Amino acid sequence: MVTSAPEKVRTVLGDINPADLGVCDAHDHLFLRSPQLPGQELDSVDAAAEELAAFRAAGGVSVVQWTPHGMGRHAERLPELSGATGVRIVAATGLHQAAHYTPESLERLRAQGLAELFVRELTEGIGHSGVRAGLIKVAGGFHGLDGHARWTMTAAAEAHRATGAPIAVHLELGTAALDVLDLLCGELAVAPHRVILGHLNRFPDLALHHQAAEAGALLAFDGPSRAHHATDWRMPDAVRSLADAGFGDRLLLGGDTTTAGARSVCGGPGMPHLLRGVRPRLERAVGAELTELMLTVNAGRAFGVAWR
Template identity: 35%
Template sequence: MHHLRTVTGPLAAEAVTGPALAHEHLALDLTRDTDPAAALTTRHTTAVVDELRALRAEFGLGLVIELTCRGMGRDAAALARISRHAGVAVVAATGWYYERFHPAEVAGHDVGALTALLTEEVTSGIGATGVRPGVIGEVGSHGDRPSAAETRTLTAAGRAAVATGLSVATHAQLGRGGLAQLDLLTAAGLSPERISIGHQDLLDDPAGHRRLAAEGAYVAFDTVGKEGYQSDTTRLRLLLELLDAGHADRALLSCDISRHGYLAGEGGQGYGHLFRSFLPRLRAAGVDEDTVDLLTRRNPVRFLTAGAGTARTTAAPPRAAYQKEH
């Protein structure tokens, strides 16, 4: 029996009987001088709990994959409190976001040291909380090719995933650079089925989505409802194209709530936009309930558990990167 590593302890994969949100934030701080509202802090905890509890009651929400990592204002203790109060399982993360948000530790360490840092956190827990990450993410890059620093953090993420048995979820800025991320992670020895390439719904590139899925990676349509970046009409078209190409088993869905203004209580789309707005449109387009369950429950659980039993005491030797044209 496979188990998920949640903020409140191990959870049997079979115990997740309702849908999951594959890429969310419940507690984070990305505020900079230019963006002071990019936060979900303790001031917003009650609103977050209320939303998740309501989604559990109305739609059976069973799991949130929370991808706030190092340098993003991660708060593992808050995640544990939110999970308990909402009655929804939460998986916490480790890794590094894209370069703009790298903490100083990245510049001071090589790939080996960064790998060891992540592996230690997965093994021993986040700080003094005892909360152990259950996924590595959202490990980021921006542009068509990762920067030198992002190459190191992505490589470290891949090696740490091999060493610990966890899977990796990425942040591809505006959807770009996904194939390059896949190259780096597979070169570190990680199997594609343990990789989710993020924010692909922001990139109108059906052929690119098919390529990622054909390689075996998950294609994350994880900013559903963020109409300022992409219309849900376009997201729906792109998802239907991926499903029609036979890759329903490689799509992940979520809303990526990453600032308090997105909360329903503040007039935003909220964590429930996927269930209340987007999935009804998907059903109206002819997608059946078994496929909806695949997209929202079985796929995210399979993604998280794909490496179960494969953890190594030392990272595997790098395998040859897939040869791709960019």
């Protein structure tokens, strides 16, 4: 009789049971660097430690960092930060949109093999850090997928098949979710429950949300609105609509802190906002039970893998 391996969440300090993930920020960044965000780099270890401590003080237990390859992950610093603050951290491999990289770096990745890089970072470690990634992060475009997105998602699907790792997708302003599912789950045969669609709060189209949930994907509502988007007030309605339709077990919450000024220790909402602002707002709108499910059980289900 063949028995499958138990599902584990791959943190920077080792694999843990999904139930041990606790209250989880399912999409955030401790470190991030991009030419698209000059002068706003998340590169301070001290600030990252302070932010994690503030998140822990607000009741947080785990953070999933979606920062992919080539964007200043500082993987080698993550274990000490996790140990010092008591916050579990999950790191990512993967690749963002082409705009975040130089043409030369992308050519090097094409030459060395992108899927091979993802598999190595998931199973052996990121660079020489020994820290293994626990998910693959890729990105779509605005209302569509360009050649770069198709290349990275094809590599992500190959790495998923080799390892079991979940695939987390940055949806540009919340768009192109169905295009992503057509590619990943249709053409590339990735199981839908292994795909996490990010930023759906930025595109509050309830019909599209229901289509994505019906397809079997996980839906992440991650990051407070920018001032000119003003979508926060619609997010509880989306959550309620999806839960009423039976999809409450597919919903995730995250903070998505992407700039230094957005950190709570720098005057922004930061990681604690998820628990001090978003959680009570959702509890009032949809109840404490569903909110807790999104922050704990669903996160464990999303990132728990029978690793190969």
